[in-house]
Every structure is written in C-alpha cells, then in structure tokens.
Amino acid sequence: MMTSVDTELMRVLADPLRLRIVTLLAQETLCTTHLVEETGARQTNLSNHLRVLREAGVVETEPCGRFTYYRLRPDVIAALAGRFAELAETARANAAADRRRSCP
Numbered sequence: 223m224m225t226s227v228d229t230e231l232m233r234v235l236a237d238p239l240r241l242r243i244v245t246l247l248a249q250e251t252l253c254t255t256h257l258v259e260e261t262g263a264r265q266t267n268l269s270n271h272l273r274v275l276r277e278a279g280v281v282e283t284e285p286c287g288r289f290t291y292y293r294l295r296p297d298v299i300a301a302l303a304g305r306f307a308e309l310a311e312t313a314r315a316n317a318a319a320d321r322r323r324s325c326p
Contacts, residue, residue, distance in 0.1 A: 228302060228305070230278065231278055231280070231298070231302055232302075234274055234275065234278040234280065235280070235302075237271065237274075239261060239263055239267075239268075239271050240271050240274065240275055242260075242261055243257060243261065243268075243271060243272065243275065243281075243292075244275070244280060244281075244294060244299070246260055246261075247281060247292055247293060247294035248294050248296075248299075251284070251291050251292065251293045252291065252292060253286070253289040253290060253291045253292070254268060254269065254272070254289070254290060254292075255289065257272070257292070272292060275292075276292075278298075279295060279298050280294065280295060280298050280299070281293060281294055281295060282295055
C-alpha cells in the first residue's frame with residue numbers, strides 16, 4: 223500500500239502563525255479583527271497568512287458587512303490526518319512482519 227502526503231498542505235500548516243490560526247478556527251468562526259487580537263500579529267501579516275490558507279483550501283470565507291469571517295474546513299484537515307493514519311498503519315504492518323531490505 224503506497225500512501226502520499228500532500229507536501230504543499232504540510233508546508234502551509236508548518237508555519238507557526240498559520241497553525242495558530244487553524245487552531246483558533248477549529249474552536250470558532252472568527253473575523254480578521256478577532257484573529258489579530260488573538261495572535262498579536264499585524265493585520266497585513268495576518269491577511270497574507272489567511273490568503274495562503276484560503277488558497278490551500280484550508281479555510282473558507284463568509285462576508286459579513288465590512289468584515290470577513292473565516293471558517294476552518296475540517297474535511298481538509300481530516301483528509302490529511304487520514305493520510306498520516308494510513309502511513310502509521312503501513313509502518314505497523316511492516317514492523318509486525320519484520321519487513322526490511324537486505325543490504326547489498
């Protein structure tokens with residue numbers, strides 16, 4: 223069984239501020255103002271990170287008057303977690319079978 227992990231999505235989530243944003247959005251839908259307050263990041267920096275998350279499909283937006291709310295897309299996170307679960311299962315099966323390549 224061959225499993226691949228979305229390296230671009232991993233790169234997107236590896237940034238500490240983006241991971242903090244994702245963690246906050248897992249708790250509730252927030253607007254940029256809330257995220258600035260919660261993270262302490264500058265609004266322009268935060269907006270750039272939100273754009274990266276949106277382009278990667280991790281978050282979706284909902285306009286509300288002059289504000290934009292951000293919501294985490296749990297299916298994207300679950301799919302990534304599922305790929306890691308498959309990797310773990312493959313590793314368990316190979317360890318149990320004591321599967322290894324012989325050295326040349």
